Amino acid sequence: MFWIREAQVNNIYFKTTIISLLIIVSQAIAVDNCIECHNQIHEQIISDCKEDAHSRARVFCAGCHGGNSALADEEAMNPKYGFVGAPKPKDIPRFCARCHSDAGYMRNFNPALPVDQLEKYWTSRHGELFKKGDYKVAVCNSCHKAHGVFPSGDTRSSAHPKKVPSTCAKCHSDPALMQTYGIPTHQYTQYIDSSNVHGYALFVKNDITAPVCNDCHGNHGAAPPGVSQVGQVCSHCHMLNAKLFRASPHKDGFDALGTMECAFCHQASPDVNAPLARIHTIVKPMAKLAGTVQPAVCVQCHSQGDAGWQMAGKVSAGSDSLAGKFAAAEALIKRAEKRGLEVSDARWQLNGDIHRAMLELRTAIHSFDLEAWQQHFDYADSLVNAVNAQGLHATQELSSRYKYFLIMTLIIALLIVLLILKIHQVENDRKAALTNKQGGIRR
Amino acid sequence: MPIEHTPNYSVSRRRFLDLLLGGTGLAALIGLFYPIFRYLTPPEQEEAVVSSVNLGPAKDFPLNSGKIFRFGNKPGIIIRGSDGKFRAYNATCTHLDCIVQYDAKVEGVWCACHNGRYDINGRNISGPPPRPLTPYAVKIQPGAEEILIASQDGAQG
Structure with a gap:
């Protein structure tokens, strides 16, 4: 019996292989008449689609627009083949959702891809207005493009983190469009400002994990x-x-x-x-943000004498004093390193424990609890003082070396002078002896 | 009557010897003071290269714990997982260089600065870190049962 079952299995494998080969061959030789006819008039669209996510999933023109690409001429666009042409803005969310909300269908291409985009869209500000009949709001292709759609991780995608700000800005920096909704248009210019820590991280430091518009507002469910x-x-x-x-x-x-x-x-x-x-x-967060003098932010709400004002004053004074001590300690250690002294323990403290303690201190401000902040401050202060002491010790050691060198140099210089004088004296004595000797001979 | 030439060879030789003596003296002075000058203004020193570090007896590390150690002038983190296995990494977060710490609750590595997470094998799994932590080789010295950490490429990690 075993050999019969084995033959059946082999037969199934054989049939499957033949069918697969036939599909591959037929697809290879099939002519896409959409591309054949539209190649001239929609050259850019066809070029955009060439390597995009849909083409890679073998979803070509007819996959979205319907029709029968195997037929030539107008017949290919007969509505009986499901031809829909270019969808109108009011149809786009549901148009894309035909596939993207179908978990079973999407599993064929990327089982990990979410299928709740439309559901989220209806909860977004865009979707809310859309439902009310406003078709000027963003729909799928406003952000993802209609043709040339790439996964958001692909740098060619308009939804790639580095492109998101400019993609959103297409509408949100348009005063004429935003005026309708009473929304300001400065978000993009504020985001790309060099003082913006997130924009700087994204564009200058190329940190694509830095938050962009959709990280705070959501993407398909975008709302403030x-x-x-x-x-x-x-x-x-x-x-x-x-x-x-x-x-x-x-x-x-x-x-x-x-x-x-x-x-x-x-x-x-x-x-x-x-x-x-x-x-x-x-x-970028800075110590002077907390305090009682501009640009400290506390003064926006707190007035002189209240508890918040007093805490802000103490935090500001403490932060200034610690920053001063840290800078002094670092300068001492740097100087000692430059002079070849062994201060690696102090350097380790500066880069490790003190760095961490100062970060924790900065974080502790957010508790707005003076006692808790003070504990962190005392710890950081004690570490900085210890390094400062090591730096001073190294400086004293350096001063001692300089002092001994100066003394030795003076002694050597004195020795040289004395030697020169001695040579002169010996020379003079020799000349005098010679003169006396010659005088004696003449006499 | 022919003119008698009497070149003053003795003066010329004395001058030559004086110049030679002066030059040699100057060179000797430079030779004496140059080392002093270089001592007072030494060149920038390269950081001493450390390629391994001994962290002491293995029994001092409890299960499911992590500890920061010094590897040259860089921080390292040694982790002993619940499985008893030792793993060590450069403890500098690959996002913005903060020092990471071990999170025993999830048996992973955590960076408090921006909530970046790595698994126990140092792979970045959530948050902003763009790359895994740099691993160090961990050896247990036979006999002494002491932990020896070394960088993978033999240089300071």
Whole structure:
């Protein structure tokens, strides 16, 4: 019986192989009449599609536009073959969703690809307006292009992290279009400003993990984050800061004021009277952000004498003093290294423990708890003082070496002078003896 | 009457010897002071290359724990997993150079700066880190049962 079963299995393999070969051969020799006819009039479109995600999945023109590409001329576009042509904006979300929302179908190409884009789209601000009949809002091809669609990880994709800001800016930097919705148009210019820490990381340091528009607003479900959700959005990367902030008394206060939590303090030149004015320029965090003098942000809400003002003053003074000590310690260690002294322990402390302690101190500010901050400050301060002491010790050692060198140099120089004088004296004595001798002979 | 030439060879020779003596003296002075000058202004020193470090007895590392150690002037992290296996990496986060730490709860490596995560094998699994951590070779010295860390390429990691 075994040989019969084996023959059946072999037969199935044989048939499958033949069918597969036939499919491959037929596809290889099949002529796509869409391309044959449109090659001249839609050259750019055909060129764009040549290597895109759809072509690689063997989804060609008819895959989206319908029709029968095996037939020539007008017959290929007969509606009886499902020809739909170029979809109108009002049809595009559902048009793309025919495949992209079909989990079973998409599994044939990329089982890991999400299939909830349309569902999310309806929850987005774009989708909400679309449902109300506004077809000027962004639909699939506004961001992904209609032809030449690439996965977002491909640098040719308009949804690649480095392209997202300019893709969104196509509409959001258009004053005429945005005027309709009462939305400002400065987001892109604020994002690409060189003082924007995220834009700088993306464009200058080529860090494609730096947040772009969709990391904060969502992509298919794009909407502005609510006032009380900003901290949540930032917490994806700035987890500890957000955790401390959410547990602090500032959380409720900020939400009540309508200031965008993290974004309010960390934007360029925050102004409580215009809390959203520059929230797309998130500047590099610096110690002077906390304090009682401009550009410290605390003064926007706190006034002289209140508890917040006092804490801001102490934090500012402490940060300044620590920064000064750190700079002095680093200069001492650098000088000692340059002079060839062994200070590797101190350098290790500066780059390791102190670096970490100062980061923790900066994070601790977000608790807005003076006692907790003070503990971190005392620890960082003690580490810096220890390194400072090592630096001073190295400097004293260096001074001693210089002093001994100076003394030895003076002694050697004196010795040389004395030797010269001695030679002169010996020479003079010899000349005098010679003169006396000659005088004696003449006499 | 022919003119008598009496060249002053003795003066010329003395001058030559004086010049020779002065030049030699100057060279001797330069030879004396140049090392002093170089001592006072030494050239920039290269960081000492460290290719291995001994972290002491293996029994000092509990299961499911991690520890930062010094590898030359760079931080390293040694991890002993729940399986008892030792792994060591350069502890500098591949995102923005913060020092990573071991997270025993998830048995992985975590960077507090931007919530970057690596698995126990040093592979970047979430957050912004773009690359895995640089691994170090871990050897347990036979007999002494001491942990010896070495960089993979023999140079400082």
